[in-house]
Amino acid sequence: xxxxxVTLLTALALFCSxxxxxxxxxxxxxxxxxxxxxxxxxxxxxxxxxxxxxGISSTIEVGDLLVAIVGNAHTTTxxxxxSGTYTWNTIGSTGRANGTNDLNYGYFYAIANPSPPASxxxxxxxxxxxxxxxxxxxxxxxxxxxxDATTTFASGTTSGKSNPPSITSVTDGATILxxxxxxxxxxxxxxISAVSSGYTSLMLxxxxxxxxxxxxGAGMITNQVAGAYDPGDFTASASAASTWSAAxxxxxx
Numbered sequence: 001x002x003x004x005x006v007t008l009l010t011a012l013a014l015f016c017s018x019x020x021x022x023x024x025x026x027x028x029x030x031x032x033x034x035x036x037x038x039x040x041x042x043x044x045x046x047x048x049x050x051x052x053x054x055g056i057s058s059t060i061e062v063g064d065l066l067v068a069i070v071g072n073a074h075t076t077t078x079x080x081x082x083s084g085t086y087t088w089n090t091i092g093s094t095g096r097a098n099g100t101n102d103l104n105y106g107y108f109y110a111i112a113n114p115s116p117p118a119s120x121x122x123x124x125x126x127x128x129x130x131x132x133x134x135x136x137x138x139x140x141x142x143x144x145x146x147x148d149a150t151t152t153f154a155s156g157t158t159s160g161k162s163n164p165p166s167i168t169s170v171t172d173g174a175t176i177l178x179x180x181x182x183x184x185x186x187x188x189x190x191x192i193s194a195v196s197s198g199y200t201s202l203m204l205x206x207x208x209x210x211x212x213x214x215x216x217g218a219g220m221i222t223n224q225v226a227g228a229y230d231p232g233d234f235t236a237s238a239s240a241a242s243t244w245s246a247a248x249x250x251x252x253x
Contacts, residue, residue: 034175034253036220037064037138039203048082048120048134054202055138064112065139065146067091067249070122071105072132073183073212080106082134084120086113091151091247099157100242101212103183107153107247109146112138131186131207131214139175139251148174148252155245160184160237162217162246164196166230169250178219178231180246186213189237195219196231223253 037060038052048068052058060066068088070080077096082088087110094106122134154165162180169176178199184190191206192215199219207214217234231248 032141034139034141034173034222034251036175036202036222037140039135039137039218041136041203041205042122042134043205044131044133044207044209046122048122048136050117050119052138060112060116060138061140062112062114063140065142065251066110066112066136067139067177067179068108068120068134068136069105069179069181069216069218070108070134071103071181071214071216071245072130073101073103073209073214074130075102078104079123080104081123082108082120085115085117086110091249092153095155095245097155097157097183097243097245101183101185103181103214103243103245105155105181105245107151107179111146129209129211131209131212133205133207133214133216135203135205135216135218137177137202137218141253143252145252148250152248153246155243157243160190160242160244161233161235162192162244163233164231164246164248166228167248167250168228169224169226171252172226173223173253174226175220175222175251175253176224176229176231177249177251178246179217179249180234180244181214181216182236182244183242184213184215184236186210191215192217192234192236194235196234199231
């Protein structure tokens with residue numbers, strides 16, 4: 001009987017020891033931080049490169065979060081799309097801002113799978129004398145729930161200064177991503193030249209055409225305390241850049 005009790009106590013001690021070790025390992029496990037991988041752009045072409053610049057890597061890896069803006073300036077509706085290996089999802093919906101110069105816009109995201117393409121294809125081409133283009137930004141180590149709050153959108157028809165709207169994140173450490181684009185009269189200087197003050201510029205793109213031009217930009221602030229964030233206007237000459245669209249995204253770490 002004593003031998004049985006000793007055996008049971010030894011087994012219990014071993015179990016507790018293993019459980020404690022597992023608890024300690026899990027307690028001290030370090031999650032990789034959310035990071036900006038890089039960006040690319042397309043100006044007046046429908047091929048958007050998967051080779052990145054400006055971040056920690058030029059290469060997209062499995063599980064990365066891809067966010068793209070696609071737009072064109074035109075007098076008629078030309079719905080922006082993006083495709084290429086990954087499953088692309090529309091963030092919100094595509095839209096149109098009608099003004100002196102008209103803007104078609106779309107915001108998209110995808111999660112990288114094991115078959116990375118060399119490039120993506122956009123159907124944003126307005127062609128001829130109308131500008132169009134796209135911007136891709138890529139993040140790594142985001143949460144399985146990629147977006148920390150519902151993405152917010154805004155648009156206007158009397159200024160070229162894209163104004164990403166306020167968003168309220170709920171998780172400490174989130175990255176706030178400000179996106180914007182405009183349609184302008186194609187004159188040099190009408191394009192977006194800077195993102196919101198205090199935000200790091202990730203990419204600017206410009207497709208200047210004689211009839212209407214298109215311009216886009218992306219900026220971010222990282223590792224933010226949960227709360228409300230309202231990026232300021234993007235910088236652009238507003239005298240003839242009459243329509244714009246913007247979105248603000250909170251990426252969960």
